[in-house]
Amino acid sequence: MENNFLTEYLGKIIPVCFTIETNNTKTKIGSEEPLFNIKIKKPIKKSELLTSTSLALGEAYMRGDIDVDKDLYYVLNLFLGNMSKFTSDESALKHIVKTSVSKINQKKEVSSHYDIGNDFYKIWLDKSMTYSCAYFKDDSKTLEEAQEAKLDHILEKLQLKEGMTLLDIGCGWGALLIRAAKKYSIKGCGITLSSEQEKEFSKRIKTEGLENLLTVKIMDYRDLPKSDMKFDRVVSVGMLEHVGRKNYELFLKCVHSVLNNGGLFLLHFISALKEYSGDAWIKKYIFPGGMIPSLREIINIMSEYNFYTLDIESLRRHYNRTLICWRNNFNNNREKIVNMMGTEFTRMWDLYLAGCAATFNNGIVDLHQILMSKGINNSLPMLRTV
Secondary structure, eight states: HHHHHHHHHHHHHHHOHHHHHHHHTEESSSSOOOOOOOOOOOOOHHHHHHHHHHHHHHHHHHSEEEEEESHHHHHHHHGGGGGSSSOTHHHTTTTHHOOOOOOHHHHHHHHHHHHHOHHHHHHOOOOOOOOOOOSSSTOOOHHHHHHHHHHHHHHHHTTOOOTTEEEETOOOSHHHHHHHHHHOOEEEEEESSSSHHHHHHHHHHHHOTTTTTTEEOOOOOOGGGSSSOEEEEEEEOGGGGGGGGGGGGHHHHHHHHHHHEEEEEEEEEEBBOOOOOHHHOOOHHTSSSSOOOOOOOOOOOOGGGGEEEEEEEEOOHHHHHHHHHHHHHHHHTTTHHHHHHOOHHHHHHHHHHHHHHHHTTTSSSSEEEEEEEESOOSSSHHHOOO
C-alpha cells in the first residue's frame, strides 16, 4: 500500500520518465524512455510524505532506504525545479521551520554547521577554505582560481585604499580579510560565532604575519552598536541566511551603526524569488534556523537606514558550478569522509551538495551581491569598476 502511494506521489512531482523498483519489480512512470531508476529498499510512510516531501525523501536517502542508479545531482536536477509541488505541513513542522532567533540559539545553530571540524572542511574546500560562491571568469578556471577571483571581485567593488578599515561580518576562516590586507594594506576585523573558524583564522593571521593589520573576534552582530568600532567599509558574505526574517532590519541597523558616512557595504547572500519559510530537511540537518531572504525584502529595508543601492549582481550560475566542484572534491575523498564522519553523515552531505547545486541550476534559489553606500557618496567613480 505504501509503495503504491509512493509511486503515484512521485509521478506527480517528477516531470520525466523513470522507474521505481520495489521487491525486484520495476514500475515505469511515464511513456518515454526512463532516465533513471529509484530503488526502494524500505517503504516510506505515507504520513511522512504528506508532512514533508523533502524530509521524508531526504531521511530515506540518508539511511540508504532509497537509492538511484544515476548520479545524484543528475537525478535531482531533473525534478527539483518542481519543488512548488512538494508537500509541507508547516503546523506539523513548526518546531523545525520556526526557530528562535535569540543569541544563544543562533550561536548553537552556527556551531552545529561550522564547528563540525576544520579537518572536515579542509578535505573538500579549496586551500583558502572559502566556503561561499566562487566567481568563474571562464570555463578553464579551477575552484581555487575562481575563489580567488571572487575575493578580488568583492574587494574591487568595495574600492579599498591603503589604510582603510574593513569589517567582515561572518568572516569564516578569514580568506577575504587576508586577501584584503595583503593586496590593499587595510586594517580589518572579522567577527564570527564559530569557535573553530576563530581558531583557524587566528592561526592564519600569525602565519601570514598580519597581526598589525587583522583581528578576529567571536562576536554576535547585535553587539556591534555598543562596540565603539567604526569602519570605512563593511562586507558580509553568506551570513545573512543565519539572521532570520525577524532580524533583517536589525542586521542592517547594526551595520549602519558601525559604518562611516559615505562608506560602502557589500552584502552577499543566497536569495529567493519570494519569501518562504524554508526547506524542512535543510533546516533540520544542515542549517538549523537558516532562512533565505528574498531580494526585494532586503532592498525594501535598506532605505530605512539611508542605504543607497549602487549595484546588484546575480551569481546564481556561479554557485551551481561552485557546488559541483565542492561535490567532486567531496566524492573524490568519500572513503576518507566515511571513515571520519560515518556513512549516514556522508550520504547526507552528498545530498546537501547535490541538492543545492540543482536548486541553483533550476532557479529555486539565487545568489545576489548588493553594493550600497551609507548616505550619498559623490566621490565614487561614475562607472562600474568591475
